Amino acid sequence: MHLLTLLQTVALLVAPVLSTPTTIFTVPGTLPNSWFENLAVRPNGKILATRGDAPEIWQIDPATSTGSLLVSVAGAYNLTGIAEVVPRKKHGKRPETYIFASAYIPAPFTVAPGSAKVWKLRFSSTGTPSVSLLTALPSAGFLNGVAAWTNHRVLISDTELESVYLMDVDTASYTTPLTNMTGINGIQTAPGYLYWANHLAASLSRRPVDGNVVPTGAVETLASGQNIDDFAIRVDSAGEGVAYIGAMYDNEVVEVEIDPAPSTGLGATSVVESNLSGSGFGLCTVVVFGRTSADSGLLYATVGQGGASASVVRITP
Numbered sequence: 001m002h003l004l005t006l007l008q009t010v011a012l013l014v015a016p017v018l019s020t021p022t023t024i025f026t027v028p029g030t031l032p033n034s035w036f037e038n039l040a041v042r043p044n045g046k047i048l049a050t051r052g053d054a055p056e057i058w059q060i061d062p063a064t065s066t067g068s069l070l071v072s073v074a075g076a077y078n079l080t081g082i083a084e085v086v087p088r089k090k091h092g093k094r095p096e097t098y099i100f101a102s103a104y105i106p107a108p109f110t111v112a113p114g115s116a117k118v119w120k121l122r123f124s125s126t127g128t129p130s131v132s133l134l135t136a137l138p139s140a141g142f143l144n145g146v147a148a149w150t151n152h153r154v155l156i157s158d159t160e161l162e163s164v165y166l167m168d169v170d171t172a173s174y175t176t177p178l179t180n181m182t183g184i185n186g187i188q189t190a191p192g193y194l195y196w197a198n199h200l201a202a203s204l205s206r207r208p209v210d211g212n213v214v215p216t217g218a219v220e221t222l223a224s225g226q227n228i229d230d231f232a233i234r235v236d237s238a239g240e241g242v243a244y245i246g247a248m249y250d251n252e253v254v255e256v257e258i259d260p261a262p263s264t265g266l267g268a269t270s271v272v273e274s275n276l277s278g279s280g281f282g283l284c285t286v287v288v289f290g291r292t293s294a295d296s297g298l299l300y301a302t303v304g305q306g307g308a309s310a311s312v313v314r315i316t317p
């Protein structure tokens, strides 16, 4: 092997060149330790960010690197997961609709019993946002991840009760198709599959499920030994693709290669971005893909706490 090629190969192995995260928005003011819990990208490319330390949803425009408070949620304390869903038509229309969850988290890792609520955020045809309570869920523990499902339904993970609920987005009636999901945190779906993060086992898994999210096959573990919160997946119809993980207090984003289903083992992992906060420590809770032709190949991740205010950063994977 040519010496230069060898040196380059060694350099690649020893010090992978990471892209530089670009901070596109930081919550203004002096708010050390504020944090965003979850992100959803609108069809127009703007990012909705739920705050874990306040009952607020912020809207951030990656095209202009600007953002502002979109809605304050009266009757909530701390917001968690958010996902766009498909509601039933009303008067022939289907408004752009999101489901998000809330809890009262008076202190880190402390959830007030009975405080779980599920909310709806809708945009009118003129773009005006409105929030309404879909249902209080006092029997739930800690509602964490939210993901769209078929037929006007949404999946919500309950980290404390180790369950997944399947809820109708218009009536709030629900079933509990998955229990015993220890450590469940972020959830995502692909046709016929549920993907989930287990932050206690530090793993990413998936399982085939039927139309009502009842398991039809074995759990496949895709990554382990990996601190994990919410994540983004892009898989084809065979289940092959990639996941990008918000690695919590590791303050980094990690890529996982996903084999076609059923996967035969753990996928290769690599750090795509470290030191997200630029301070050496911080909390990365979620990664999402851009949604417009300009940014569908880019990732957006949150970073917060670590003595800094909640931010959204752009990453080129």
Ligand SMILES: *[C@@H]1O[C@H](CO)[C@@H](O)[C@H](O)[C@H]1NC(C)=O
Binding pocket: 052, 053, 054, 055, 076, 077, 078, 104, 105, 106, 107, 108, 109
């Ligand atoms: C939860 O939200 C309240 C304000 O609604 C805030 O005082 C508290 O610090 C938040 N909890 C966490 C863990 O950020």
Ligand SMILES: *[C@@H]1O[C@H](CO)[C@@H](O)[C@H](O)[C@H]1NC(C)=O
Binding pocket: 179, 180
């Ligand atoms: C939950 O999982 C544990 C460990 O896999 C198993 O022993 C137990 O039987 C399960 N419980 C239920 C209700 O499925």
Ligand SMILES: *[C@@H]1O[C@H](CO)[C@@H](O)[C@H](O)[C@H]1NC(C)=O
Binding pocket: 275, 277, 278, 279, 280, 281
């Ligand atoms: C994180 O990034 C900042 C800004 O570039 C740098 O000063 C600091 O040394 C880095 N810390 C770590 C642990 O890489």
